[in-house]
Amino acid sequence: MEDRRSFLKTACKPIVFATLGIPILEACSAEETDPSPIASSSSPTPTSTQKREPIVIDLSNGLFSDLTAVGGWMNYRGEDLLLVRITDDEIRAFDNSCPHQGNRDKWEYDGDSFTCQYHFNSYSNSCTGSLRCFDTNIENGVLTITFD
Numbered sequence: 033m034e035d036r037r038s039f040l041k042t043a044c045k046p047i048v049f050a051t052l053g054i055p056i057l058e059a060c061s062a063e064e065t066d067p068s069p070i071a072s073s074s075s076p077t078p079t080s081t082q083k084r085e086p087i088v089i090d091l092s093n094g095l096f097s098d099l100t101a102v103g104g105w106m107n108y109r110g111e112d113l114l115l116v117r118i119t120d121d122e123i124r125a126f127d128n129s130c131p132h133q134g135n136r137d138k139w140e141y142d143g144d145s146f147t148c149q150y151h152f153n154s155y156s157n158s159c160t161g162s163l164r165c166f167d168t169n170i171e172n173g174v175l176t177i178t179f180d
């Protein structure tokens with residue numbers, strides 16, 4: 033009897049449900065893995081009411097090679113950011129949440145504006161446009177993005 037109690041206390045919930053004949057779709061995992069090993073950020077993407085910690089990106093990392101040339105861009109989904117190289121000395125960072133309905137994953141860039149592929153609304157790469165823009169700084173090949 034004690035073995036059964038011990039098992040129920042320590043077993044992953046889906047295993048317990050499966051043992052009881054209740055189907056459930058959920059993975060068993062003792063810990064979550066960090067999906068963003070490239071950049072350093074001391075906290076996950078916060079909710080809209082929390083202040084977000086700065087993100088520091090080593091631009092020599094090959095995963096950011098799209099940002100090497102002026103006009104290069106990427107949807108950095110691990111941090112919910114659109115990044116675009118404006119000049120040799122400037123990379124802009126925007127929240128990748130579409131102002132229309134908040135989708136984050138389907139963007140195209142034409143050199144001047146981002147177009148969300150859900151309903152094809154376009155947004156300027158200007159920090160005075162509709163996309164939420166964040167402060168950036170490049171120093172010694174390191175991009176720092178700060179959030180107010």
Ligand code: FES
Pocket residue numbers: 130131132133134135148149150151152153
């Ligand atoms: S959600 Fe982006 S254009 Fe509609």
